[in-house]
Amino acid sequence: MAMERTRVRHEEMGLDGPDLIRLYRGMLLTRRTDERSWTLNRQGKAAFVVSCQGQEAAQVGAAVHIQPGHDFVYPYYRDLGTVLMVGMTPRDQFLSILGKAEDPSGGGRQMPGHFSKRSLNIVTSSAPIGVQYPQAAGTALAFKMRGEDGVVLTGGGEASTSGGDWHEAMNMAGIHDLPVIFLIQNNAYAISVPAEKQVAGSIAKRAEGYGFPGVEVDGNDILSVYEASKEAFERARNGGGPTLIEAKTYRMRAHSSDDDDRRYRESSEIEEWRLKDPIPRFEGYLEEHGILDATQKEAIDEEIKAEVREASDSAEAAEYADPESIFRGVYAERG
Ligand SMILES: Cc1ncc(C[n+]2csc(CCOP(=O)(O)OP(=O)(O)O)c2C)c(N)n1
Ligand SMILES: [Mg+2]
Known part of the structure; x- marks a missing residue:
């Protein structure tokens, strides 16, 4: 009797080798773009940057399910991996942090991390934490009223769930069974405030009170995020309502380029989390299953580094935003 080979984890999820490499490349492109952003900051060229290092799996594993230009995305400032996966480019990121006129997020006049690109239905967030949530629920309501099968992905950090906006949006989503997914990246800190001083109980379990499913996943394991998000997207697209x-x-870098995290956390804690870095962790999985070897890994990294270098050079060479444009979109212009 022929023994049937037991299917491995990714096969159970319907993923093959090329699918896994796509996820891997998404995370690596995010990491290298993020690293380059820090370099541009330390060189004095980019005034301010926000880093997503450590959170690539949580972002890429969910964003891969988005249908760009059809679904809507309401990201938060740390969502570089999300927006790159949906189709923004490393050049878009560099144009933004360098204040260049071509920046799609705000013509070089918007605070970095306030991602937007109209063609991809990526909607800019405002600076106050959590305001994206009611907007996302509203867009999901529009999809529902029009009978369209679009899904809205929104998210933020764990501290954004302490504000009223999040609860109001969760409630609306629950009442109307809206096609919206709330992805909370619990990275253990809100600037210097540890999660235990910010979050009561479990965030995931709060969904039950609003009448829809909530799941907690290992955000540093891309396959766990992929699987939970796949189910959430399918439910939303098929009229089954929201998911949390x-x-x-873990946030592996300081809150922003203006923050000194040595003042509120031990470096040993960061080192512990580095061992769970989602990228080497996924490399281990890919190697174990014969999908990636050392030569391929190096080739992919070289290719991505070259892409990022080129994007950075091209953004540096681009024109700065015209200072005269500072009031555009803010005040009415004289006719
Ligand atoms: C309403 C409001 N309060 C305070 C701030 C200042 N602020 C900016 S980011 C941040 C921390 C948010 O932490 P979290 O939601 O966990 O996201 P993370 O930065 O950790 O990814 C705070 C307090 C703000 N922008 N808006
Ligand atoms: Mg946080």
Whole structure:
């Protein structure tokens, strides 16, 4: 009797080798773009940057399910991996942090991390934490009223769930069974405030009170995020309503380029989490299953580094935003 080979984890999820490499490349492109952003900051060329290092799995594993230009995305400032996966480019990121006129997010006049690109239905967030949530629920309501099968992905950090906006949006989503996914990246800190001083109980379990499913996943394991998000997207697209996903992860860099995290956390804690870095962790999985070897890994990294370098050079060479444009979109212009 022929023994049937037991299917491995990714096969159970319907993923093959090329699918896994796509996820891997998404995370690596995010990491290299993020690293380059820090370099541009330290060189004095980019005034301010926000980093997503450590959170790539939580972002890429969910964003891969988005249908760009059809679904809507309401990201938060740390969602570089999300927006790159949906189709923004490393050049878009560099144009933004360098204040260049071509920046799609705000013509070089918007605070970095406030991602937007109209063609991809990526909607800019405002600076106050959590305002994206009611907007996302509203867009999901529009999809529902029009009878369209679009899905809205929104998210933020664990501290964004302490504000009223999040609860109001969760309630609306629950009442109207809206096609919206709340992806909370619980990265253990809100600037210097540890999660235990910010979050009461479990975030994931709060969904039950609003009448829809909530799941907690290992946010540093891309396959766990992928699987939970796949189910959430299918449910939303098929009229089954919202999902809350709490991805447990860790912010490996300081809050922003203006923050000194040595003042509120031990470097040993960061080192511990580095061992759970989602990228080497996924490399281990890919190697174990014969999908990636050392030579291929190096080739992919070289290719991505070259892409990022080129994007950075091209953004540096682009024109700065015209200072005269500062009031555009803010005040009415004289006719
Ligand atoms: C309403 C409001 N309060 C405070 C701030 C200042 N602020 C900016 S980011 C941040 C931390 C948010 O932490 P979290 O939601 O966990 O996201 P993370 O930065 O950790 O990814 C705070 C307090 C703000 N922008 N808006
Ligand atoms: Mg946080």
